Amino acid sequence: MPLLSLVASHRNRDLAILEQLQVGADRLAAELVDRHGAVTGAVVLPTCNRFEVYVEAEDLETARHQVVEAIAELSQLDPRSVEDSLMPFEGDDAVQHLLSVTSGLESMVVGEREISGQVRRAHLDSQRRHHITPRLDRLFQSALRTSRVVASSTGLGTSGRSVVSVAFDLASDTVEWEDARVLLIGTGALAETAVGVLNGRGARIFGVYSPSGRSLEFSVRHGMDAITAAGLEMAIREADVVVTCSGGESVVVTSPLVAAARHGIDHPLTIVDLALHRDVAPGVAGLRGVTVIGLDQVGEHAPGESVGAIEAARSIVAHAVARFGDGETARSLDPAVVALREHVFGLLEREIARIRPASGASPEAIARADETEQALRRFAKTLLHTPTVRAREHAQAGESSIYLDAIRALYGIDVAVPDDACPAPAIDADGASSTTSTDAI
Template sequence: MVLFSLVATHTDLDLETVGTLSSGAADVAASVDLPAVTLATCNRLEIYAESASEKPEDLESSREKLLDAVAESSGLDRDTVARSFRVLIEDDAVSHLFEVGAGLDSAVMGEREIAGQVRRSLNEAKSAGTASGNLTKLFETATRTAKDVGTKTALGARGRSIVSVALDIAGDMRGDGPQFYREAKVLLIGTGAYAGTSLAQLVERGVPEISVFSGSGRAEEFVAERGGHAKPLRMDELAAAFREADLVIGCSGGNRRITAKEIQSLAGLSEREAPLLVIDLALSHDFEPAVAELDGVELITLESVKVAAPGETQDSVEEARAVVAESVQQYLTERRERTADDAIVALRRHTQQLLDSEMEKVRKAHGCTAAAEEVEFAVRRIVRKLLHTPTVRARELAAEGRTEDYIKALDVLFGLDVGSREESQRPGPARRRRAEEFSAAEIAQMATYLQQVPEGGFCRHHRPGEFNIERLAFTQQIRRSA
């Protein structure tokens, strides 16, 4: 398997193009027959995948499949899609993801939100059954690295984010930012990740009145999940909230944009004393560009945030890069060692099969005698000694990045094929079995086992309350009848 990534970001493209590429991104990984994880944020679309082999034609075929899927989901011309992505392979793909997760490739240097987005992208891929074991290890390690940057460096300690910079800009536009937020009325449109971060930031800044509206009807659930620090709105309450708001934040990313005419009507611009501040954090934009041309409206977009984002001192950036570089090197070393482990297992399996075959001949000729056992003991000891040096060399070559040389040597000398590990395979989505799918023997075995489990416990090794997971409903009936 060969790791590669397709990368389209704010550093190469305008955010409009990135937004269009990202539309339907959630379905891309599931539409191809490759292990893949999609990372879509406000300023990037990246797809991490594994090709079937290191052959150039296989890698190109895998790339073409993903580009076709993006073109289909976004509706963009196939050539435009192909030009929009950079391709990173193996070590370059690993380094890039770790830098992204640490906020070193963000519009706001050192932003903390991206680490959560990396983690969520993996969780979504695992739920959809598109993440292999290798991709899972990659994304989990990238998330841990981001955490290390956050706790060990000055870059992480600042806690800047797209949302915090946008709110700082809005506060500066109204003069005294802190005082503005302590007296402001804010309308939040959307219930996604950026909406959650925005609500938390608004509460932290002491905003006394926050309203939340969701076109999907999730506002009430969203507010309840976050401590009730806002008022969920119904559709018939939206116009009044617009009219009273000092600041409107859009982060729904829906298909429909609010027009300049609608803002003029909803917000009652002709009757307002102070300008209405509008922050558009949606990659696909919640507001039409013409909103910025209205008298009495100040529009802050992701492009505005990118331009106004504060720089970082070179020292803090270098600190973060050092943490990332060390983590990348450790990950790559462990990854090579895992490949070496496969080769070692293949060699040991080969020798074990030869030993077993020869010992079977000895037993047929001489029976299971003490002499046969002595022969087997001696042969196994010789095999262990013979395998010691090849095992040590496998790990040494892995550390040097030369595992492929070792695998080729096994092929030349022994005709061994070190196949793909199970962790490189893409599993299908998990499915829980229904009660009627269990055989009578399985149910009897369950009944015997459940008798050993304490009341309220999950298994015989954990006391009640130590481990909580949903059981199949019919197991309760088994316990009662046992």
């Protein structure tokens, strides 16, 4: 059965839209699979700057309608608004997109490593709840393996830059990090990452508050105080920096709360809000002596990676997509079909990267880019269809050499792709190890 992904991210949607789409995301896979409709398996990937749904389905159009309907019911959004917000990818395009996302190529901070851990958790969560199919399982294992190959082979992300580190760099205009007193709000993956970055900068995290009541275990693990709701005002009063990443669906830091906490004091307060569902009310930034940094500023100031590292990473992803294939054809005719598919996918991704609008582009520019991307992907699939069919026919007729000669003559492709250029053994390795990966989160 075919694969479908429906995607909204910081690249083509406002963060406020992503925030709305994610309401009820933890229940979405169950809603889709338990209906026993077209969707046979589902994995949901919600992060601080993207919302993606991957499904295997008997009929993609029906599945797309069911996903939109389920999201609309959970989020209380209009179905048309949901549909307009989600960009669809089918088959190889869905495979390519997940592998690129997991490798950090689609991140707000290109090359950041947190995303691979988030993909791994989404994969494991779907496994644990029995929402995954064998093909979806293989897809996510392939994505995690490819991410590790990209990280080890290209140098992409070796600078250690991430959404968290960029946000803290921006906060440096108002914060002296050495011995700065930090209050943490949230206990999830971003909080874990924030602890590591803050410790590296010499800050002192004196307490953690969790709106969901999970602060005690986190505080014991990291050697800090667990802050209760009753003690939150006093903790804010004592803090130089408040880092929020609760992942909840309601505002935690309100204007009255901060105003009461700061009554009678003059020292500045910097609040770094890393939550997609913003933890900090808009009015807080207007309070005297308070600076608020959010994901919008991170997106505007995210650094770039070297062109060479990105090109090398895209080549590895293209190779992995080609080897994943839609069946056994690519494997039985490897390396010819794999090399051809890699060649086409590589050209496709370079063109798509060139036409993508910059952060903050107008809705019209985003819509035009989306339409162009979809057209390019349809063209690539059409271009590959006949050569793939002919490969199968030549193999069955015992005429593989004719096909190989034609590929070399027409496309100038070196069919014997060297392992060190596109490390297929690492990509094709047994996927069992992916469930115990220690990718950064």
